[in-house]
Amino acid sequence: MNYINIKNNQTILLSEIPESNYESFYDMNLELVLGHLNRHCVNYFGYKVGNNIKLICCIADDSTHDIKVSTCLVNKAHTLESFTPQLLCFEKFEREIHENFGIDFLNHPWLKPVRYAFNRYDKSQTIANYPFFSIDSEELHEVGVGPIHAGIIEPGHFRFICNGEQILHLEIQLGYQHRGIEQLFIEKKKLLQRATLAEAIAGDTVIGHGIAFAHVWESLCGFETTRDIEFSRTLASELERIAMHVSDLSGACTDIAYQLGSSVFGRLRTPIINYLQEWGGNRLAKGLIRPGRNQFPFTQVLADRLNKVLDIFEPDFNEMAEKLFALPSALSRFEHTGIVSHEDAISIGAVGMTARMTNLNRDIRTSHPYSLYPEIHHVPILKRHGDVYSRIQIRKEEVKQSIAYIRKLISEVPVQTSKGELLKTPEPGSFSLSLVEGWRGEICHCALTDKKGELMHYKIKDPSFHNWLALALSVRNNEISDFPICNKSFNFSYSGHDL
Amino acid sequence: MRKELVVGSNKQEKNKRKAMLENLKIVFHNGKQFIPNVRTATVPGIFRGRPIISGEKVNEAELIDLCPTDAISVNPVSIDLGKCTFCGECALRFPEKITFTKDYKLATNIPDRLVIREGEDKPVEVDPEKVRKEIHRVLGRSLKLRQISAGGDNSCEMELNAANNVMFDMSRFGIDFVASPRHADGIVITGPITVNMAEAVQICYDATPEPKIIVLVGTDAISGGLFAGSKAIDRSFLDKYPVDLYIPGNPAHPLTIVNGLLDLTRKLK
Numbered sequence: 010m011n012y013i014n015i016k017n018n019q020t021i022l023l024s025e026i027p028e029s030n031y032e033s034f035y036d037m038n039l040e041l042v043l044g045h046l047n048r049h050c051v052n053y054f055g056y057k058v059g060n061n062i063k064l065i066c067c068i069a070d071d072s073t074h075d076i077k078v079s080t081c082l083v084n085k086a087h088t089l090e091s092f093t094p095q096l097l098c099f100e101k102f103e104r105e106i107h108e109n110f111g112i113d114f115l116n117h118p119w120l121k122p123v124r125y126a127f128n129r130y131d132k133s134q135t136i137a138n139y140p141f142f143s144i145d146s147e148e149l150h151e152v153g154v155g156p157i158h159a160g161i162i163e164p165g166h167f168r169f170i171c172n173g174e175q176i177l178h179l180e181i182q183l184g185y186q187h188r189g190i191e192q193l194f195i196e197k198k199k200l201l202q203r204a205t206l207a208e209a210i211a212g213d214t215v216i217g218h219g220i221a222f223a224h225v226w227e228s229l230c231g232f233e234t235t236r237d238i239e240f241s242r243t244l245a246s247e248l249e250r251i252a253m254h255v256s257d258l259s260g261a262c263t264d265i266a267y268q269l270g271s272s273v274f275g276r277l278r279t280p281i282i283n284y285l286q287e288w289g290g291n292r293l294a295k296g297l298i299r300p301g302r303n304q305f306p307f308t309q310v311l312a313d314r315l316n317k318v319l320d321i322f323e324p325d326f327n328e329m330a331e332k333l334f335a336l337p338s339a340l341s342r343f344e345h346t347g348i349v350s351h352e353d354a355i356s357i358g359a360v361g362m363t364a365r366m367t368n369l370n371r372d373i374r375t376s377h378p379y380s381l382y383p384e385i386h387h388v389p390i391l392k393r394h395g396d397v398y399s400r401i402q403i404r405k406e407e408v409k410q411s412i413a414y415i416r417k418l419i420s421e422v423p424v425q426t427s428k429g430e431l432l433k434t435p436e437p438g439s440f441s442l443s444l445v446e447g448w449r450g451e452i453c454h455c456a457l458t459d460k461k462g463e464l465m466h467y468k469i470k471d472p473s474f475h476n477w478l479a480l481a482l483s484v485r486n487n488e489i490s491d492f493p494i495c496n497k498s499f500n501f502s503y504s505g506h507d508l
Numbered sequence: 509m510r511k512e513l514v515v516g517s518n519k520q521e522k523n524k525r526k527a528m529l530e531n532l533k534i535v536f537h538n539g540k541q542f543i544p545n546v547r548t549a550t551v552p553g554i555f556r557g558r559p560i561i562s563g564e565k566v567n568e569a570e571l572i573d574l575c576p577t578d579a580i581s582v583n584p585v586s587i588d589l590g591k592c593t594f595c596g597e598c599a600l601r602f603p604e605k606i607t608f609t610k611d612y613k614l615a616t617n618i619p620d621r622l623v624i625r626e627g628e629d630k631p632v633e634v635d636p637e638k639v640r641k642e643i644h645r646v647l648g649r650s651l652k653l654r655q656i657s658a659g660g661d662n663s664c665e666m667e668l669n670a671a672n673n674v675m676f677d678m679s680r681f682g683i684d685f686v687a688s689p690r691h692a693d694g695i696v697i698t699g700p701i702t703v704n705m706a707e708a709v710q711i712c713y714d715a716t717p718e719p720k721i722i723v724l725v726g727t728d729a730i731s732g733g734l735f736a737g738s739k740a741i742d743r744s745f746l747d748k749y750p751v752d753l754y755i756p757g758n759p760a761h762p763l764t765i766v767n768g769l770l771d772l773t774r775k776l777k
Binding site for chain 1: 530531533534535537538541551552553554555556574576577593594595596597600608654655656657658659660661662663664665666667668669670673674675685687688699700702703704705707708712728733734735738739740741758759761
């Protein structure tokens with residue numbers, strides 16, 4: 010057994026992680042994941058140690074609630090056997106390691122660049138000449154979309170291979186949003202800078218990434234969190250979930266040209282984000298989550314106000330949702346559109362809503378609970394069909410579920426016990442990992458410190474990292490005109506992927 | 509014959525009527541959501557808008573050190589809204605020195621107006637003298653914009669979308685976002701402009717017909733924010749062309765956006 014079991018938000022010494030040679034590292038991790046539905050890879054990355062690369066693999070076990078961490082030292086001279094032919098979920102991770110360090114993986118089906126990071130190994134490869142797949146045929150044609158899209162959204166390039174109106178294949182090329190954020194975590198030394206950076210990983214998941222950073226940092230510093238801090242975090246993350254789900258419902262209505270739904274859901278997001286502004290001064294909750302502190306203590310007055318906001322929000326939301334889900338013209342666009350099978354979701358390592366819509370039970374709130382989730386006893390909402398309809402249904406039901414959780418939470422506002430004292434310096438030579446269920450799904454942050462306790466490596470994994478492949482699979486054999494609704498029903502993050 | 513047809517579709521007619529009534533109910537229950545006057549509307553709760561800096565003496569070294577983006581400088585103490593991430597940390601730590609007001613009108617065409625100095629309590633405004641003449645004449649009644657996210661984190665993008673929802677309803681002023689630069693009167697950039705997006709930004713700008721404007725939305729776009737100095741950023745595009753409007757915020761509030769665009773394109777009465 011060459012791995013160490015840790016819990017979510019636990020810090021261990023780097024030297025405690027058992028190291029093995031690549032062959033046994035490979036066999037062990039393969040055996041851990043292959044055929045075990047309850048286990049999946051939450052992070053797999055490398056960092057430089059002298060001229061060598063140290064790989065760290067983190068496999069989460071949902072039934073025992075622990076994370077199996079193992080490590081292995083390799084260098085560029087090695088050609089490593091790829092996990093991907095057996096476990097497709099390692100596909101992106103291996104491409105990332107290849108892009109960053111030039112390590113070759115044997116038998117990887119498409120060892121293509123991930124995001125054209127500024128510190129990539131091979132600078133001769135540029136984003137303008139990404140090696141797309143293509144098919145030579147007189148009957149097929151290619152459609153290229155992006156990087157700039159028609160609406161106000163982030164950039165990415167989609168290349169379709171179509172037979173008439175039907176999509177045979179979609180390849181998604183990202184990297185346009187790459188800002189070098191992981192490197193900035195090391196370069197920016199002030200805690201406030203890092204907390205602000207975490208909020209900018211994906212501006213639509215400010216709270217999710219904010220909590221992941223706060224937890225990883227507090228764990229490294231040995232900070233004992235208090236109930237009022239975790240209360241605020243739990244509450245904020247459920248509010249963010251409501252706001253974004255409602256916003257996505259509006260987007261789905263827009264993409265099927267259902268004006269009433271688009272306007273009503275669009276406006277229903279406002280009371281929720283305006284409430285976040287009343288609480289913390291920013292509509293997207295930037296500045297609300299800070300490591301070691303309860304920046305904007307939640308009060309009884311705020312609780313009463315939130316109850317009132319929800320009292321008005323709920324009937325309007327329910328009325329619109331009932332109408333949408335009984336509207337034949339809407340349902341005919343949602344049902345059987347953009348299907349991802351249960352088997353495919355497992356093989357690509359889907360997380361969050363993308364997993365749950367295919368009846369794959371992955372939700373960090375139950376499998377590796379944090380903050381106040383252990384006492385909420387969250388029951389994940391699962392759907393079976395894996396189509397646009399399932400994704401929309403999950404959103405509707407999760408909004409209702411989040412409202413129920415929030416009402417329960419704010420019925421008892423905790424007394425402020427956190428004092429906001431300065432955090433200690435991080436433990437030297439340590440490794441810490443934090444998992445958070447953002448509204449899209451599982452967010453994983455890993456931090457490594459050097460001998461002086463300085464941050465040495467910071468690794469961020471947004472749920473979109475593995476999930477983008479689900480979009481590519483879902484549109485196969487669909488009409489190209491259904492691409493927008495497929496895309497919107499997933500609503501993955503570009504900046505969270507490109508970092 | 510005619511009569512039979514009507515009888516045959518009676519059930520359908522009923523269903524249609526029922527559906528229409530339901531729609532009307534929804535419309536009725538949602539009520540009037542639009543903000544009648546976007547110039548004078550107030551924002552709820554605590555909002556971090558234009559800061560005011562008092563003459564109070566504080567430990568200035570500590571104050572400067574606090575700011576994550578070096579937006580605060582001294583002699584006199586001032587905050588550059590183009591760099592400020594509006595985290596509000598300075599106001600929390602030095603409440604006697606710095607307060608953020610609920611004034612959301614932060615947009616200007618003069619970079620120096622983004623700097624708020626000690627003892628100042630005047631609104632941030634667009635200087636009509638400095639606005640290019642053709643902007644008022646050509647774009648004063650209709651403004652079509654192409655948005656480019658160049659490393660934006662999707663927060664400013666969402667607020668730009670919100671500026672066009674039923675509440676802020678920017679299109680009532682003839683301001684819209686269009687799908688092609690060929691249809692646009694200018695570009696709106698969010699994000700610090702990444703190396704990987706630099707070429708696309710240039711191509712999009714080149715494809716926009718003259719006269720055209722450049723609008724920067726959000727701290728990241730105006731100064732690079734926390735990403736200034738990152739090797740993955742290439743801001744050389746902004747050295748080449750004049751910027752017509754800066755809309756600060758992290759993200760910029762829809763009211764900041766709407767008011768900024770109106771101030772730029774309409775002659776102030």
